[in-house]
Amino acid sequence: MVSGRSRRAGREVLDSDHDRPAWQLRTDDDANVIVLSGAWIAQQGRVPALPSDGLRQALPDRPIHFDTAALGRWDTALVGFLWQVKQLAARDHLAIQADTLPDSARKLLDLLPESAPAPAAPHRRAFAPVTALGGRTLDGLTEIGTMTELGVEAARGGLAALAGRGRMRMTDLMDNIRDAGPSALLIVSVVNFLVGAILAFVGAVQLRRFAADIYVASLVGIAMVREMSAVMTAIIMAGRTGGAYAARIATMQGNEEIDALTVFGIPVSSYLILxxxxxxxxxxxxxYLYGCLIGMLGGFAVSISMLAVTGPGYLHQTLNAVALNQFEFGFAKSIAFAILIGLTSCRIGLRAGRSAADVGVAATRAVVVGIVGVIAVDAIFAVIATTIGI
Structure with missing residues (x-):
């Protein structure tokens, strides 16, 4: 006695065999007929292949017809098979009569060429270093000119805003100040505190040998005020705020919001960049000033815990070592870093493509360019400080 489960399994096997796609070439009555049967579904993975000599038994000078009486469901698997038939028929100089095919399959088959296009040859770049150098130079000069023009337009927008004729919204300015200022205090605090502590620890290891522990305060104070606070804060802002600016403008570029602003006559320089x-x-x-204070606090913590330095002594030595012009120099340096990060990030966002992947590329590029630019500008400021004797 056969159970109901066995009978159902047998029917499933029979149905599966009945739906299996198959093709056969018949040459009855002086005609070439390809009989198609079963379900031609690509996801089932049972589509039969057409060998290169699949039409060797076809009658010459006779068109190829199709018998689709037993054809079941089909998708692109059938279209791919028909394209192979079309290519082999063109090679053997046989015509195809597709009247009996489903309308959709026949229309798709008519769109396909009789032979697959040849793969394109790989492009080989000629060795032309002078041409490449010239192209890179021209591209760099063009980008510098575009950045300069963008900065001039933003400066004009700022002057117009001071005169009460600008198009910059105060809500946008306050949002940017909140995002770039209070929201960044935590990471600025952590990084500058650790930098000050590291400077104090490294200095303590060396100065302790000469019984000059108190000069750790001078080392930390001068290093933080002159270099480390401005540079580390700028690097943080380049990675945090600069990348956000580039991603935001790149997203607007992909959503065609920049195009909409241009159509309405709203200058992008005043509305977004300024x-x-x-x-x-x-x-x-x-x-920068906050980073200097936190960095000195980190050096103070290390000095108090590791060295024979008192709190009042550390404070007195710091005040005597750090002159006011050092703060002025770092203050000017931080403003230059801010302009550099803002301009480069917005420019990279405006140059981004319109896909989702381009947003990530723009953000990454803005971070890299911002960090490298900060280091380069800091080197220029170091040369200027040496020249003027600061």
């Missing part, structure tokens, strides 16, 4: 730059310019100097 608030971003002013937000950084307004917050970076204060973040």
């Amino acid at each position: 608030p971003s730059i002013l937000g950084l310019v307004a917050t970076m100097p204060f973040l």
Whole structure:
């Protein structure tokens, strides 16, 4: 006695065999007929292949017809098979009569060529270093000119805003100030505190040999005020705020919001770029001063715990070592870093493509360019400080 489960399994096997796709070439009555049967579904993975000599038994000078009486469901698997038939028929100089095929399959078959296109030859670049150098130079000069023009337009928008004729919205400016300032205090605090502590620890190891523990305060104070606070804060803002600016503008570029602003006659420099730059310019100097204080606090913590230095002595030595012009120099440096990060990030966002992947590329590029630019500008400021004797 056969159980109901066995009978159902047998029917499933029979149905599966009945739906299995198959093809056969018949040459009855002086005609070439390809009989198609079963379900031609690509996901089932049972589509039969057509060998290169699949039409060797076809009658010459006779067109190829199709018998689709037993054809079941089909998708692109059938279209791919028909294209192979078409290519072999063109090679053997046989015509195809596709009247009996389903309308959709026949229309798709008519769109396909009789032979697959040849793969394109790989492009080989000729060795032309002078041409490549010239192209890179021209591209760099063009980008510098575009950045300069963008900065001039933003400066004009800022002057117009001071005169009460600008198109910059104060809400946008305040949002950028909040994002670039208070929201960044935590990471600025952590990084500058650790940098100050590291400077104090490294200095303590060397100065302790000469019984000059108190000069750790001078080392930390001068290093933080002159270099480390401004540079580390700028690097943080390049990675945090600069990448956000580039990603935001790149997203607007992909959503065609930039095109909409241009159509409505709203200048992008005043509407997007100026608030971003002013937000950084307004917050970076204060973040620099805050970073100096936190860095000195990190050095103070290490000195008190490791060296024979008192709190009043550390404070007195720091005040005597750090002159006011050092703060002025770092203040000017932080403003230059802010303008650099704002301009480069917005420019990279405007140059981005319109896909989702281009947003990530723009953000990454803005971070890299911002960090490298900060280091390069800091080197220029170091040369200037040496020249003028600061």
